[in-house]
Amino acid sequence: MxxxxxxxxxxxxxxxxxxxxxxxxxxxxxxxxxxxxxxxxxxxxxxxxxxxxxxxxxxxxxxxxxxxxxxxxxxxxxxxxxxxxxxxxxxxxxxxxxxxxxxxxxxxxxxxxxxxxxxxxxxxxxxxxxxxxxxxxxxxxxxxxxxxxxxxxxxxxxxxxxxxxxxxxxxxxxxxxxxxxDTPGFIVNRVLVPMLNDAVRTLAETGVDPADLDRALKAGAGWPMGPLALIDLIGVDVQVHASEAIASGLDNPAYAPHPLLRRMLEEGRLGRKSGRGFHEYPTT
Ligand SMILES: NC(=O)c1ccc[n+]([C@@H]2O[C@H](COP(=O)([O-])OP(=O)(O)OC[C@H]3O[C@@H](n4cnc5c(N)ncnc54)[C@H](O)[C@@H]3O)[C@@H](O)[C@H]2O)c1
CATH class of the missing domain: 3.40.50.720 (NAD(P)-binding Rossmann-like Domain)
Incomplete structure (x- = not known):
């Protein structure tokens, strides 16, 4: 080995x-x-x-x-x-x-x-x-x-x-x-990345509080952490690039990142690594 x-x-x-x-x-x-x-x-x-x-x-x-x-x-x-x-x-x-x-x-x-x-x-x-x-x-x-x-x-x-x-x-x-x-998103991201985009879409379209959205998915769907907290952990930049790669690999714009994610990327709100994404984090 x-x-x-x-x-x-x-x-x-x-x-x-x-x-x-x-x-x-x-x-x-x-x-x-x-x-x-x-x-x-x-x-x-x-x-x-x-x-x-x-x-x-x-x-x-x-x-x-x-x-x-x-x-x-x-x-x-x-x-x-x-x-x-x-x-x-x-x-x-x-x-x-x-x-x-x-x-x-x-x-x-x-x-x-x-x-x-x-x-x-x-x-x-x-x-x-x-x-x-x-x-x-x-x-x-x-x-x-x-x-x-x-x-x-x-x-x-x-x-x-x-x-x-x-x-x-x-x-x-x-x-x-x-x-x-070697297919776009492999196994987990082919399933997970669109689900996370749907969570962002729900946030943007309903105006629900991000903490409440996360709490709901944890308590109601058994997620170990909320989808927005998960994007913050993964990195907004990574989520955007992964969504773009899956959308282009499958030639299907439905997989494209939600505009709110693109805006966060432009503003440098990348999640945990920048101290602020959907939630705020103390910087070390
Ligand atoms: N973040 C996640 O949850 C996650 C999960 C699985 C896979 N990935 C993948 O892992 C890779 C890295 O993601 P990350 O979240 O660690 O990114 P990151 O931004 O935290 O780290 C990337 C690092 O690479 C360095 N770098 C950039 N270009 C370089 C180059 N040409 N030569 C040497 N160093 C260079 C940067 O300085 C930075 O330190 C990406 O392909 C991502 O899609 C990320």
Whole structure:
């Protein structure tokens, strides 16, 4: 199994994925295009592991040992010796295509290249990379250290042994690895993203209080958290980009993000990460 892991993009998902890999005993090299985001990501990983210590799930020495297996890269070339790269940068096709071309340039011919995209075509990323046989989707859920599911996305171009190794890798992380074809939104987001858009539509059309909408879905439909709070956790930007990708992938404008979400994105009301979305959050 892959032992040396590169994680590119240390935001919400990348930091969580780093923590999962460290907890599984793996060595991780993290890379982010922004120094501030990188520092925030490392602080996020540290907090996540320290929370395990507080809960008695990890000893102080194991926490320190795990953090010692995380190295930070300044340049993509430092990923040359990893067995597997997990990309968790912004949900923008051009940025991902360009990154995968660079990853193919710097890594070995056997390195598995995985994208954590929510809704962009993995086949498109594989084709753009120039090494489509080694590209898969490893779609973690937020927060990655807590959510059990990883959708392991298969394209028609992937090498069978590479795909099997990716499935085994997700399983070895202790995750529920679910094989999944490369269709827009895969399984969960194909269902969930339109439901979240419907919640925003209901909010905009009825004028219901956001806290009441969330309370109603929790108490009446058994949701563990309200849909608006969930969008705040996911990120309004991610919800907008995921909706756009599903709408365009299925060629169906009904899946497009609600205008209220676009307005929030323009205003920088991104949810938890900006301190304000549908609800307000203390910034740390
Ligand atoms: N947020 C979620 O709930 C969620 C869940 C599953 C999957 N995803 C997917 O994971 C990916 C990341 O989402 P996120 O919510 O963590 O985003 P985020 O905005 O929190 O983090 C993205 C990070 O990538 C960095 N970055 C951007 N371009 C880069 C580049 N070219 N090279 C290196 N670093 C770069 C940014 O500085 C930032 O730190 C997206 O594809 C998203 O669709 C998100």
């Amino acid at each position: 892959a032992q040396r892991i590169g994680v590119v993009g240390l935001g919400t998902m990348g930091a969580g994925i780093v923590q999962v890999c460290l907890e599984a005993g793996l060595t991780v090299i993290g890379l982010d295009g922004s120094v501030e985001a990188r520092d925030r990501g490392v602080a996020h990983v540290r907090r996540g592991l320290e929370r395990r210590v507080t809960k008695g799930q990890l000893s102080e020495s194991d926490c320190a040992e795990a953090l010692g297996r995380l190295r930070l890269a300044e340049d993509i070339a430092e990923l040359s010796a990893v067995d597997l790269v997990i990309e968790a940068i912004a949900e923008l096709p051009d940025a991902k295509h360009s990154l995968f071309r660079d990853l193919v340039r710097v890594t070995s011919a056997t390195t598995i290249l995985a994208t954590n995209t929510s809704a962009i075509s993995v086949t498109g990323i594989a084709e753009a990379s120039g090494r489509p046989s080694h590209v898969v989707g490893l779609h973690f859920f937020n927060p990655a250290p807590v959510m059990p599911l990883v959708e392991v996305v298969r394209t028609r171009l992937v090498d069978e042994a590479v795909y099997r190794a990716a499935l085994d890798f997700a399983g070895a992380l202790g995750k529920e690895a679910v094989p999944c074809p």
